[in-house]
Amino acid sequence: MVTLSPALKARLALPLKIGQFEVNSRVLQSPLSGVTDLVFRRLVRRYAPTSMMYTEMVNATGLHYVKQLPKIMEIDPNERPISIQLFDCRPDFLAEAAQMAVEEGADTVDINMGCPVNKITKNGGGSSLLRQPEVAEAIVRSVVKAVDVPVTVKTRIGWSDKEINAVEFAQRMQDAGAQMLTLHGRTRAQGYNGPARWEWIARVKEVLSIPVIANGDIFSVEAAVRCLEMTGADGVMCSRGTLGYPFLVGEVDHFLKTGELRQPPSPVERLQCARDHLEMLWEYKGERGIRQARKHMTWYAKGFPDAADLRGKLAVIENLEQGLNLIDQAIERLQYLSWGSAEAETPQLVEAW
Ligand SMILES: Cc1cc2nc3c(=O)[nH]c(=O)nc-3n(C[C@H](O)[C@H](O)[C@H](O)COP(=O)(O)O)c2cc1C
Structure with a gap:
């Protein structure tokens, strides 16, 4: 502590x-x-x-x-x-x-x-x-x-x-x-x-x-x-x-x-942030933004079931819609598995980088 x-x-x-x-x-x-x-x-x-x-x-x-x-x-x-x-x-x-x-x-x-x-x-x-x-x-x-x-x-x-x-x-x-x-x-x-x-x-x-x-x-x-x-x-x-x-x-x-620890984001909150990141990159840089977003998206997709599979798919997205669909599906799955709650385990994904 x-x-x-x-x-x-x-x-x-x-x-x-x-x-x-x-x-x-x-x-x-x-x-x-x-x-x-x-x-x-x-x-x-x-x-x-x-x-x-x-x-x-x-x-x-x-x-x-x-x-x-x-x-x-x-x-x-x-x-x-x-x-x-x-x-x-x-x-x-x-x-x-x-x-x-x-x-x-x-x-x-x-x-x-x-x-x-x-x-x-x-x-x-x-x-x-x-x-x-x-x-x-x-x-x-x-x-x-x-x-x-x-x-x-x-x-x-x-x-x-x-x-x-x-x-x-x-x-x-x-x-x-x-x-x-x-x-x-x-x-x-x-x-x-x-x-x-x-x-x-x-x-x-x-x-x-x-x-x-x-x-x-x-x-x-x-x-x-x-x-x-x-x-x-x-x-x-x-x-x-x-x-x-x-x-x-x-x-x-x-x-x-x-002196207080802020509650870390749940996996769903991290993916919601990834979603915003992708949309904002598209708005700011267009096609180039999507290419640049690939690496960011794979960095967000860590520390929950099937994250590796999601990373593989996000690493090759071609357009905004494809990326948003993948993230939305992952969010839905995590919510179904109750990984969206703040209590869900948040592994130290950043240490693993
Ligand atoms: C992908 C990447 C890009 C970086 N680009 C810059 C940069 O443009 N300017 C800079 O001063 N340092 C740059 N750095 C170095 C970091 O700012 C930092 O000094 C370094 O990663 C050490 O901190 P860390 O051990 O917490 O990562 C870069 C590091 C990485 C991994």
Whole structure:
């Protein structure tokens, strides 16, 4: 049974201050490429209305040459607080992109210095900046100069076990003007394997004066509390735990504010959320939205009888009607089996991802 100590509750009671910008939640929804579009963020906000969200990462070089706002950079005028995340290795292009982000309505601009994907690192972006701290520093300085909203950095603890430089790197980002640092407790070499090493987040927190957000393996309220206790971080960022489970940020936020566990959604409620997700993707992106919905739908369909069969069918849907029919039939079956009640067992599907 997870409990909220009075000390932790008091420490997190005040708003999160990112420079002059205040956020009334200590739980953030991470940027997830291919996932955290405007539709997904809208779902997360249903349960976590005050949490900070991030767009998918946007390529600054692409923006420089195309000069047109890509769909992944779109912000709903009503959604706040919101950060646009950028990646690149060119300080001038990033400064230009940051100005476009602010024009679009970003409350903060985040620079991705943690992406491990080869396509990004071989061009000098993402986590490869951990090996080029002078370039990373020039980027932060250039973006800070270009915009009047806070500039933040999201990074990893190092390139590999032999090159863990989180503490020096973080200090350097702060000195360059970053107003918040999110630290994913893995090296680039780890990818997403092995446990996140929260002890490094604690070390970074000890030396920085700007807020430090802990990231990596926050799959439950219990993990969030353990991580906050262990690291002393100013907040936590949920990532893979939200795939097919946009309830997580709200669950953690609610617990940190009240000390009470929110009733987890029943399998039927999760499928109803999947249904909304599918419809909203169709409305926002049309045919492309249906193709993108396939993976989301399979993430929702977990933890109830015949879920594997449903996943197989949802993975190949061709249109809205087909997807809605499959979900409606599954809901009907679960209601017949009484899996729709709040008391129904809700397996920790997010841990299984
Ligand atoms: C599918 C996927 C897409 C991601 N896209 C981004 C991204 O666009 N920007 C970013 O900073 N991190 C991205 N990440 C990394 C996550 O934000 C997060 O740092 C990482 O998953 C660690 O947290 P976790 O262990 O809780 O999943 C992505 C991760 C995944 C699995």
